[in-house]
Amino acid sequence: MEEAAAGTISAPAAPPPAESPRGGGVLHVALIGNPNTGKSTLFNALTGMRQRVGNYSGVTVERVEGRYRDGDASVTVIDLPGTYSLSASSPDEEIALAVLTGHAPGIDRPDVVVVVVDAANLERNLFLASQVLELGLPTVVALNQVDAAEAAGIRIDAIELTLELGAPVVPTVAMRGEGLDVLKSAIRKAPGLPRPERQFELPVEAAAALVPVAQRLTDAGFNPSAAAMEALRLLAVREVGRHLQAVPELEPAVTAARARVEAAGLSPISLEAESRYGWIADVVDRTVHRAGAGGARTVTDRVDAVVLHRVGGPLIFVALMGIVFQSIFAWAEPLIGFVEGIFGALGGAVASAIPEGDLQSLLVDGVIGGVGSVLVFLPQIAILFLFIGILEDTGYMARAAFIMDRFMRSVGLHGRSFIPLLSGYACAVPGIMATRTIESRKDRVATIMVLPLMSCSARIPIYTLLIGTFIPPIAVAGVWNLQGITLLAMYLLGTVTALLVASVFKRTLLKGQARPMIMELPPYRLPRLRSLALSVGHRASMFLKKAGTVILALSIVLWALATYPKTEAPAGASEQQAQESQLAGSTLGQLGHAVEPLVRPLGYDWKIGVGILSSFAAREVFVSTMGTIYGVGSDADEGSSTLREKLRNERHASSGAIVYTPLVAVGLMVFYVYAMMCMSTIAVVIRETGGGWTGVRWAAFQFGWMLGLAYLSALLVYQGGRALGWG
Amino acid sequence: MDIQTLIVFLIVLAAALFIGNRFRRTLLAARATTGKGGKNCGPDCGCSPH
Numbered sequence: 001m002e003e004a005a006a007g008t009i010s011a012p013a014a015p016p017p018a019e020s021p022r023g024g025g026v027l028h029v030a031l032i033g034n035p036n037t038g039k040s041t042l043f044n045a046l047t048g049m050r051q052r053v054g055n056y057s058g059v060t061v062e063r064v065e066g067r068y069r070d071g072d073a074s075v076t077v078i079d080l081p082g083t084y085s086l087s088a089s090s091p092d093e094e095i096a097l098a099v100l101t102g103h104a105p106g107i108d109r110p111d112v113v114v115v116v117v118d119a120a121n122l123e124r125n126l127f128l129a130s131q132v133l134e135l136g137l138p139t140v141v142a143l144n145q146v147d148a149a150e151a152a153g154i155r156i157d158a159i160e161l162t163l164e165l166g167a168p169v170v171p172t173v174a175m176r177g178e179g180l181d182v183l184k185s186a187i188r189k190a191p192g193l194p195r196p197e198r199q200f201e202l203p204v205e206a207a208a209a210l211v212p213v214a215q216r217l218t219d220a221g222f223n224p225s226a227a228a229m230e231a232l233r234l235l236a237v238r239e240v241g242r243h244l245q246a247v248p249e250l251e252p253a254v255t256a257a258r259a260r261v262e263a264a265g266l267s268p269i270s271l272e273a274e275s276r277y278g279w280i281a282d283v284v285d286r287t288v289h290r291a292g293a294g295g296a297r298t299v300t301d302r303v304d305a306v307v308l309h310r311v312g313g314p315l316i317f318v319a320l321m322g323i324v325f326q327s328i329f330a331w332a333e334p335l336i337g338f339v340e341g342i343f344g345a346l347g348g349a350v351a352s353a354i355p356e357g358d359l360q361s362l363l364v365d366g367v368i369g370g371v372g373s374v375l376v377f378l379p380q381i382a383i384l385f386l387f388i389g390i391l392e393d394t395g396y397m398a399r400a401a402f403i404m405d406r407f408m409r410s411v412g413l414h415g416r417s418f419i420p421l422l423s424g425y426a427c428a429v430p431g432i433m434a435t436r437t438i439e440s441r442k443d444r445v446a447t448i449m450v451l452p453l454m455s456c457s458a459r460i461p462i463y464t465l466l467i468g469t470f471i472p473p474i475a476v477a478g479v480w481n482l483q484g485i486t487l488l489a490m491y492l493l494g495t496v497t498a499l500l501v502a503s504v505f506k507r508t509l510l511k512g513q514a515r516p517m518i519m520e521l522p523p524y525r526l527p528r529l530r531s532l533a534l535s536v537g538h539r540a541s542m543f544l545k546k547a548g549t550v551i552l553a554l555s556i557v558l559w560a561l562a563t564y565p566k567t568e569a570p571a572g573a574s575e576q577q578a579q580e581s582q583l584a585g586s587t588l589g590q591l592g593h594a595v596e597p598l599v600r601p602l603g604y605d606w607k608i609g610v611g612i613l614s615s616f617a618a619r620e621v622f623v624s625t626m627g628t629i630y631g632v633g634s635d636a637d638e639g640s641s642t643l644r645e646k647l648r649n650e651r652h653a654s655s656g657a658i659v660y661t662p663l664v665a666v667g668l669m670v671f672y673v674y675a676m677m678c679m680s681t682i683a684v685v686i687r688e689t690g691g692g693w694t695g696v697r698w699a700a701f702q703f704g705w706m707l708g709l710a711y712l713s714a715l716l717v718y719q720g721g722r723a724l725g726w727g
Numbered sequence: 728m729d730i731q732t733l734i735v736f737l738i739v740l741a742a743a744l745f746i747g748n749r750f751r752r753t754l755l756a757a758r759a760t761t762g763k764g765g766k767n768c769g770p771d772c773g774c775s776p777h
Contacts, residue, residue: 355731357731358731358732358735359731359734359735362735362738362739549745549749550746550749552742553742553743553745553746553749554742554746556738556739556742557739557742557743557746559739560735560739617746617750679749679750679753679754680753682754683753683754686754
């Protein structure tokens with residue numbers, strides 16, 4: 001491996017005099033590559049922990065920079081967004097092209113570009129690589145994941161590939177740090193090598209048609225090679241890109257070039273793709289050797305034949321998710337009981353250590369009752385993310401995206417919308433940010449509008465509190481459990497509604513054509529323990545951080561609202577009645593009674609109304625609010641009983657009827673499937689839909705329709721259920 | 728005002744200020760941006776390592 005790598009960095013021809021790096025010996029390197037090529041792993045391997053994350057000026061694309069020492073020299077590395085091409089049709093692609101052509105505000109053109117290509121998918125990866133090579137910058141190609149390629153029977157002649165591309169090719173395995181020394185050496189030497197250039201010829205008519213376009217670009221300061229690459233690219237794109245907007249008379253020249261290409265019987269849209277892929281096919285023929293004639297069916301092929309089956313695939317997907325949700329209840333229950341016990345004991349210890357009074361009540365009922373009631377669901381969140389991590393690591397999630405793509409396209413959504421929607425299961429905020437890879441603004445906004453319907457981890461405490469308390473753990477069809485099925489139903493309800501609503505948006509407000517998605521299916525592999533531990537640890541720490549900040553602060557404020565003003569108990573009232581009277585007369589009680597008429601048709605009492613109101617900040621706050629309210633409203637000797645027990649025993653003051661029937665619980669869950677109760681999501685929607693008042697209008701529209709849908713659905717569930725005699 | 732009441736008052740005040748500040752930094756700052764990132768983006772927007 002190292003020997004092969006060492007043999008690849010010699011130059012194909014004698015180098016011309018090199019330009020020395022700018023910035024007093026600091027070498028600026030840009031890392032670019034397709035998604036899933038291990039680019040970020042390579043970036044981390046090169047730079048270690050010396051990284052800085054920010055934004056590119058003027059756009060909301062994340063900018064990641066790092067550095068490393070190479071002998072006495074300092075090398076800064078910028079990790080460009082993962083992209084399949086430089087067509088500049090999405091914000092990510094546009095910023096990558098702007099950086100490489102030296103048109104990104106505040107960023108100098110890099111001294112060296114490292115193109116990371118996946119050795120197992122060379123043909124597709126070479127499209128981007130060929131575009132980068134034509135920019136005429138010193139370029140090194142990192143042929144990454146050669147181990148996986150070799151395991152799949154693919155062997156690449158790196159020296160032959162170096163000669164074909166006109167740039168050094170270095171085999172690497174970034175995950176294990178293999179080939180890094182050779183890569184660093186190649187980066188150091190790259191400025192002294194001949195500049196790469198286009199290796200294929202265009203049809204004569206097309207080449208002639210592009211000359212005026214390239215001329216305008218060279219007049220504007222582009223080097224001839226980059227100008228030729230840009231001219232070819234511009235034939236197929238609708239907008240020239242922000243970095244070219246200042247080039248005079250460019251659009252008329254492009255329009256004229258398109259007409260000439262069409263007149264010659266060629267397609268301006270597909271000319272670049274046909275030319276590049278034609279050349280790439282020849283390169284792959286000469287450099288890639290596959291073991292076994294005709295490509296024997298691998299284990300992955302055989303598994304995919306079942307997992308991706310047109311009918312069986314979706315069924316397997318749903319069954320797998322059912323098993324996951326069922327396991328969440330089966331495995332987490334003992335852990336939840338354990339955590340409840342800890343908080344019960346903690347409350348008891350604090351109550352005995354601090355004299356009776358407001359401070360004791362604040363700590364026991366407000367802080368421990370509020371935060372503790374949310375934290376008991378940490379085991380379930382950890383188990384869910386363990387499963388998601390296993391499905392991701394094994395490569396199944398990519399198959400899930402493939403299976404879902406059919407449904408996505410049937411509702412008019414872009415195939416690329418699936419990955420952001422999938423991220424939404426964890427949290428809507430990164431999911432919404434992941435929509436930046438979607439080229440069409442209409443597709444992007446449609447995806448953002450429905451993304452919060454995907455059940456995020458913040459809903460887990462609500463679902464599991466209500467399911468665990470009110471849905472009996474009875475067996476269904478022998479192997480399934482009603483609790484797991486109910487949880488799966490909530491996730492499916494959100495997902496199916498998201499697709500239906502997206503379909504409505506795509507046919508009305510955000511009308512546009514659906515576009516196909518190209519995606520790769522990685523080979524199946526065993527999950528890595530370290531990566532699973534990191535993923536679960538990250539999610540658990542985010543949950544703990546939120547519980548220790550926002551939920552803690554809100555629990556304290558809600559406790560104060562539930563405690564003040566103090567009211568005198570009616571004469572002759574029992575202790576329980578006195579506490580109820582105090583709670584009803586508090587600020588929170590008055591607020592709850594004010595909203596009660598609104599929630600009464602849904603079967604809720606004022607306490608649930610207050611829980612919903614407080615959870616506008618974040619959904620989990622509903623659970624902590626219930627913990628606080630039932631803590632304040634309980635007897636001192638009731639302190640050890642859990643929130644679940646208190647909810648089961650809750651009765652309407654007037655009628656004595658049980659408050660939480662299974663119907664009320666299901667209606668409440670449906671409400672939380674649909675309602676957009678998250679301050680952070682609202683903030684990110686405002687930003688990602690344009691910011692300013694435009695963003696505010698989109699966020700307000702989304703908040704409004706989701707709340708309306710939540711209310712009407714909960715109403716339908718409760719009133720419909722009662723009419724059918726279920727309540 | 729006894730010492731217990733004073734402590735309770737200070738804790739509740741700190742929590743209320745924290746929530747107010749979080750609200751300001753998240754929602755109002757998001758409105759202040761023009762979708763272009765920068766120093767005004769909120770703490771949960773993911774655009775910078777807050």
